[in-house]
Amino acid sequence: MAKSSSEDTELRRACEDAIEGTKQRILMSIRVAKSKGAWGKGKIGSKGSQMAKPRVIAISTKDKGEKSKAFLRVFKYTNGGALEQAKMYKLKRLAKMEVLSSDPSGCTFMLGFDNLRNQRVAPIQWTMRNLNDRNRLLVCILTICKEAMGHLPKVVGIDIVELALWAKEHASAVPKHHSFEDEDDEDTSSDDDSEVSENEFVSRAEEEDMEALLGTSVMGVGEAEVFSERLKRELHALEAANVHAILESEHLVDEVLQGLESASTRVEDMDEWLALFNVKLRHMREDIEAIESRNNKLEMQSRNYKALSEELDKLLERLHIPAELSDCLAGATFDEASLNTHIKACDQLGAALRGFDPPAMDPSFSKIRAVREKRAELDIIKLTFARKACQYLRDYFANSVDSMLNDKSSFSQRGQLKTPDHADFRSKCKKYARLLHHLKFLDRNSLAPLRKSYCASLNKLLRQEAREFSNELRAGTKAPKVPTVWFEGPNPNQNFDTSSIFEAYIKMLTVFIPLLVDESVFLSRFLRFEAASSDPPCHDEDDDSDDDFSTEIDEIALEMGQLNESLRDLLDGIQEDFYAVVDWAQKIDPLLCISMHGITEQYMNDQKSEVAGYVRLLLDAMEDRIASHFIRFVDESRHQIEKYDRNVKQTGVMAFVPRFALLATCMEQYIQGQSRDLVDQAYMKIIGIMFVTLDKISQCDQKHMDIFLLENYAAFQNSLYDLANCVPTLAKFYHQASESYEQACASHITVAIYYCFERLFQFARRIEDLMVTNSPEEIPFQVGLTKTDLRKVVKSNLSGVDKHIAAMHKKLVKNLTCNELIPTLWDKCKKEYMDKYETFAQLTAKIYPSENVPSATEIRDVLNSI
Template identity: 65%
Template structure:
């Protein structure tokens, strides 16, 4: 038989090393296989394979108390034992040997403290039944000794366990001789052995009695038949003694039977009485239940009545209209002193109306007659108050504006520009801001007429302020008016360039500085005051914020007492459905004021059209600063002003272009056309006026001017083709000279500068070629014939062609190159004769000499190819001749 793993000292030491530090000692360690449901039906394998484990029984002493544990060890990846689980044996409630395992080597241990009893406990499988019995006997002994109790054992006979334990318990035997001389084995004392099953199953006294009983039969135990016969005789004697004892006890039995009969009669009487009492108790119980039912109904009725009274009190409280609120809503005053009471009445009315709606009122009350009547009464109160308040506010807005319009001190007067101040107007309006908020919550439809009334009244004031300010602004600005003739031959053009008209654009800027922030503030105030659910129109630090009037109205526009209305919508900045309505109202509020801005623009244009550039830049700067005022009237106004300035400037550009085109109808012109230098002066001044983002406006004007200038120049040149190139090169040169400095800093002018340079080079090339061919026509015509023939025949055949013989070459050279110095001098005189700009002559003469040398060098090369034996003056000789002249 193989050695059991329970006797493996190495295994025990590995287990002790795994629990080192726990102050526990190992009693037994044995190898097992762990599985869950391994043995299923028909002995087939279950869900998972078995895993090798080691079960170790350990004991920990704490004073006189001992604690026992069952430890499960598993092998790590390195083959070292390490603790996996630990169970306390005091919670062991059941030991069950699995009957599905044919070998009987599989068992489970049930603990009563496991959290999940629904999960099947692990099954432990031993190598053989000896190992199974050994571990189970050890567990039972420890439970008996340490804990004083035994778990329930299922699936194995406890007697078989005891017999196996007795057979397999190691004992130390001693030899002693009986009287016959036979050796008899004597067990050692219990203190010398480990705990065994016999100690657990049979007590010491029982064991002594059994030994004494067996000792009486020791002498005859060898004769089985005699011993059996003796036992039979003793059994018969015992049976006879029992029958005799029974017969002797008959009187006692009769006495007991009589006593039982009497007791039966008494029990029957008691049963009858108990039946009577039971009937009476049943009737009494029914009476008590009836009384309790009636009592419960009365209590329920009392509770319901109390709750009903409370509900009715609440409904009555909702339906009651306080007399002071009713008086305020129907006939109260709207003076400033009474506004607090009016606001309280509005708040109560709004709350009362909401309280009678289904979400806030129990639906069972919604159709009650009293609730319907009270709801109708509150609606009448609401309509009455809204009508009265709307009428008062319409009259109030009109009276405020009429008072300000009738006082001339509010507006600009002769000699004094008056900055509009609406601080007092807004302060008086803020008194009724909360009233407007409550009117909106009571009836949104009432705000439309009120908004129109406010816009109509304030529009009169704003237009009057703008008109008086614009009139006084123009009257107080003193500048001399310049004629709009810039690009034609006018005698006054020289004075125009020196006239300072900056006061014109400063006046326009002042108009915007005063009124744009005012209009933005008015738009923002109107949006808040009239309860529009839109984001704020005038953000802090917007355009013109640094130019606000020095009053208390600068940052108080939001202090209307109504910022709590739809505050969340304003923070999120989402598009409000009221934005369209707000823009329509702002159109009514500010419409017509643009005419006064247009008047300033037109006035500035008449004084100095070029100031449109400055005004365009100022307008764009304000327009870029109003991005937060999305789709507002102020942004539209600035856009219209920008379009107006652009239109007036375009008008000036068109008139100037018309003046340029008029030069086309003049009689033959020589030299530099007058609009070339005047355009340079105009461009210089335009660059001085550029402000902000008006670069595009000026670049468009440059494009239109220069395009018309170049087209007109070409048309004038075509009137006299003989002198066309001279006129073109002189004017293109003048254009480049006059705009050289500006072209270095203005990309648009640089583009036209390069265009003029290319046109100048082309005109020079054509004019110089014309002069050269005029003087040396035969020479270069002869070369042209040779070049044309070289495309079709070889150079050796050319001297045999008609008109190209060597004799013809000699005649041509004699007529063209005899007196060549005189011919070159004639070229210089002809170049000088028709040129009006003397400063261009040196550069043109250099170009002429270079062009002539290039053409002559080509001629010499042709002659060398076709007439190799002919002698022609060389290029070096001709270059020296030209250099000496």
Template identity: 65%
Template sequence: MAKSSVDDAELRRACEAAIEDPKEKVITSIRVAKSHGLWGKSVKLGRHMAKPRVLALTINSQGQRKSAFLRALKYTTGGVLEPAKVYKLRHLSKVEVITNDPSGCTFTLGFDNLRSQSVAPPQWTMRNIDDRNRLLVSILNMSKDLLGHLPKVVGIDVVELSLWAKANAPPVSTQKSPQGGAPVASAVTEPEMKVAVEKELVSQAEEEDIEALLGTYVTGNGEAEEFSERLKRELQALEAANVHAILESEPMIEQVLQGLDTAMSCVEDMDEWLGIFNVKLRHMREDIESIETRNNSLEMQSVNNKALIEELDKLVERLRVPSEYAACLTGGSFDEARMIQNVEACEWLTGALRGLEVPYLDPAYANMRAIKEKRAELEKLKSTFVRRASEFLRNYFASLVDFMISDKSYFSQRGQLKRPDHADLRYKCRTYARLLQHLKSLDKNCLGSLRKAYCSSLNLLLRREAREFANELRASTKASRNPTVWLEGSSGSGQNVNAADTSTVSEAYAKMLTIFIPLLVDESSFFAHFMCFEVPTLVPPGGIVNGNKTGYDDDGNDDDLGIMDIDENDSKPGKNSVELAALNESLQDLLDGIQEDFYAVVDWAYKIDPLRCISMHGITERYLSGQKADAAGFVRLLLGDLESRISVQFSRFVDEACHQIERNERNVRQMGVLSYIPRFATLATRMEQYIQGQSRDLVDQAYTKFVSIMFATLEKIAQTDSKYADMFLLENYAAFQNSLYDLANVVPTLAKFYHQASEAYEQACTRHINTIILVQFERLFQFFKRIEDLMFTVAPEEIPFQLGLSKMDLRKVLKTSLSGVDKSIAAMYKKLQKNLTSEELLPSLWDKCKKEFLDKYENFVQLVAKIYPTETMPSVAEMRDLLASM
């Protein structure tokens, strides 16, 4: 028989290495095959195929406590053992040897703590019976010694297993250590273990009892029939003995029966007495329940009566109208000293009306007659108070404004500009701010008439302040009026038309905006909060708008703070489009008409200096970009209208200037530089000085219109006299470039027109120079032109044989054109100088003329050398030297 794997010390060491726990000792390790198939049935390949495994029985010692484990280890691809599964031995409930396996080497282990009991446990197959018995004996011994119980064993006899263990118990041998040290135990046992695998499953005493029991049935009879007869005789003897014993115990049975009869009679008497007591107790219980019911009813009635009285007291108190509030609501005064009482009365009335509504009142009371009568009484009080308060406030607003209008010290006077001051007006209005809040909560519809009254009264004051301020502002501003005929052709080009300083005009306009735009924004904000519009705050109190503080009172008091704190509970986050529309409609009534005084300042500034429209446009854009709040809609509209009016006025100036440019067409004979060319440079220089903010587009549009008209007019005038057209154009385009050279370097729009003028100047120069050259050397270059035209259809060697192009003809042309070439060149110079009014252009024009003539002559020399190779004529170098000496 092959050596058992149990004796394989190398396998045990491999298992200990795989476990990697020094406290856990391997007791037994055996190679097995793991499978899930059933013997005698076909199985699928893959999962149910037998897989090599190693089962190791281990003990983990932690102090006095020992734990037993059954570990299953598998082989990796490199043949090294690694843990696969571990089972606690204390959960082992069943060991079953598979009977379908003829070899008897296959068994299963059942554990009571497996999660899925529906899955069949794996089957372990040993190499031989000895391996199987040795593993099972080790498991059973360890279970008995460490756990105190044995698992259920199925398919194998425990006695047979015990006998095998005794017969195959390995001797405990010792051996020298490799180093010659002390002897060590064999591979099967460990010195520190309390359990040995060779221990018997059945003790010696139990074995002797089994043998004695079996000996009583071993009688030496060889036949089973005799043994059966013997057993029958013994059975009959036992039955007879039992019957005799029963008969002997009859007197004792009779005594027991008599005792039972006596007990039965006592029980019956007791049952009768219990029935009587039960009836009496039932009657008593019914009486007690009746008494408790009557008592509970009386108690509930008492509690309900008490609660009803308390509720009626509260209701009566809610329905009572305090006399001091009734007097204040129906006939009290609205003086400032009485406002605290009026506000308290309003608060009480608001609370009383709210208290009679269903959410705050029990719905059961809503239809009571007393509630309806009291609600009608409170509604009458409300309507009376709202009517009285509204009438008072309308008269109060009118009286405040009338008082301020009648006092001239509030407004600007001759020699003194007066900044509008509404601090006292707002302080007096703020006294009634909380009253307006309560009026809104009592009757929202009453605010419409109050808002109209306030707007109507304050509009008179604002318009009077703006009119007086604008009049005095214009009267106190000293500025000389600039002529509007900026590009008039009749004026001399050297006239200085921008000598007058008109900066005070735009400063006056800026002062008008600085004073009144923040004032109007503040008035809009104050009105929105004072008149209880549910819109977001415009600007923080005392904030900065376009670099200007929004407050206007000199002592630094902030009149809007009281408005912000009137009733914090009424403030709503977000925007209310309906409220915002109503606010803008009211602001239209509040501020309408004040724009006329702003228009008057704009028109006045335009008459003094139209170019100041540029500065005013930039100032207006800067203020307009700062107005972002929705409630300042009218202020944004006002600034937008001012911007449009300024743009219209400036467009009017541009149109008049363009008309002045077009008037130059009427002069049929124009020579030299037109007057509007240098005047436009002066105008553009001043326009650039006036640009502020985002006014660049306005000026660029004016530049585009001016230059387009200028160039168009220039071309029309040039067409009136074709003889001098090119000279006229090049002088004017050159003058345009010279006058705008500095500005074109910094203004992109003017740079574009500068390049356009430069191209037109070059084209005019080329045409004028070619005309002069052709006048002096007409025969020479006509001959060249004829040859050049024939080159497309005739071979070069055949051209000398053409009519008029022979060598003799060439010699005549050269003699005629070049015999006095120095005089002809001098004539060209005089011709170029004759009609030129701008002497500074002559050197550059003469250089262009010499270069153009030399290029033409060089082309002619090359053509003659190609077609008339034997003919001689002055070389290009000689002609260049001649031109250089001229």
């Protein structure tokens, strides 16, 4: 047998979830099918019926102290398969319970509630899955009704006795209930007996009558069949008597039927009137509810408008500025005398404008018309005042600078250098610092033309001062005669002093660089470029956020961009006067570029402030110009050295070698402990072209190439010996020249030795070559290496060896122009010769032991005697 849905715990839990929060509990839940029939008794399959829909009927109770309430709830399924409540009925209103006879299975029934009789809707038919489910539900409902109301609803189409017998057999399937409360009546007591019996559906009197009748009828009857036959006969007799009585009272029946038809017609008419009245009453109730809802909304709107009006009055009062201050800001006059009054008015105007921003005002208030009108009024006053104030300040700056330009005593004059002094001008400008602060808050865009006007006026003054100072500085400095060509013409004179030129350049930097930095700093502060000068927003300590931080970063970046633009307008063009001094000093003494480059780099490194950025750019441009002048001087020097290479035979030490030593000495004096990069680059370029030129010149005379190279490289080393010990770059080229010198010496010595002793040392070389593949005993038997050949070689080169050595010495020193090199060169030659001869003596002693060959000691004595 299939399990009943009333025992489905999941179904009961779903029902409890659907009524969660109602403080009710589910006694029974069971699945049913819902359909609607026609008026009267529904007929299964008739046109009035509709398709059945799945539903769940649940019996729920709600505790109320010692009593409880009982409800019948109808649940339907949602699209998601969950249960939701569709209808709820109070069981105390249950008046009728009818099982439809049109359903042969007996599983379809209707429930009639007394508070639903007047509704013109078809009654709902409920169909169970089987009779057991139907009986469970009906027994549960009847039991609860009896306990809750003290009487049962009318039961139609079902035998109450059979239902009671079924309840006895399935007592465990019927839930037990106790003390229920009727909302409208007094508490109704219920039987303590929890078991369901037919006594619950049949009164005590009816039960006694039935027992008496059964007892009387059974007396004297032996068998049940006889008693049954007797009852049938009595029943037929009673029916016949009833039919006869009905036929005799036919006219009465007709009168009753007519009365019933008349009453039925009136009832139908009254039902139509009641339905019509019900519709009108429903519409009237809806209208009344709508009117009440509108009245409530109007009352609430009226209260809100009144509260809003009060808040607006308070808000506008807080944003109000006095009429006299408003007239002052919007007036047509603006002068220095009224400055304090305008500052005071700006304070109140700024406070009123900040009142529109959070947290002073809720953002939702900004859309209110009164607030927008007030904001527009203050904006007009703000823009009018900002335009008027900016125009006044532009004229003030221009007039102040023009008065300073017209005062010629403030500029450098002939025979007198005048240091610029802007203290008085800055003092006058500082009086308007607070006004500028307010202008930045009131109208930030108005500061751009004001800054341009200030920078243009002050730039005109600065350029005039720098021009006059530069001209007088050059005119008042005596320029000595300084050689500008170092590697052509006569030897340059080193007796010159250009310190006054360098001091003039330092004077220019000392006077104007601090002035330009001070003007840059004053500009950044006076025209409110500092990001910290703007009014900080009012936030709580815990209200900081990344958005606020990023906004502040963007504002700082914007301020720095505007500052750089204003600094460019302030200082643009003043570099030309610095360039004039640089060009003037370079023409007098190109080597001054070294000192000027170093002092300029030092000044540039000293400028650490952000607002001095354009001054650093100015110094950087000057440094580049100085470097370009010096590079041009170096390139000209290289070109002068290259002119020595004319494919013409030249001997002796080239003039550019000692001249470079003089140039290097002067350049080291100009460095004075400053950066060496510029000078080291010059060394590398000049010495590089010197070595290349020496190699090219030496190629013109292959015969005397070694003599030319060793003399020039020796001169290079001698002239730069002291500087190479303290200058790393020169030391590197000194070692390179030393290597080239040694190579030239070795080549020249070899030529001199082989010039006089070629046969001797070639004989020794042939012996060395053969010893690789032959034993010493076999070599005397080789062609050209016999003992006879050895005697011939010894006779030709070692007979009168002193004469041969003297010839070698003569060959060595021939064509040398530097006699200082002869002792060193002869010592190198003797050492090289003795090394070669000792090798020859060892070979002959090993291969020709019987031959008489002069020893190395004898030859050394001869060498030392020359």
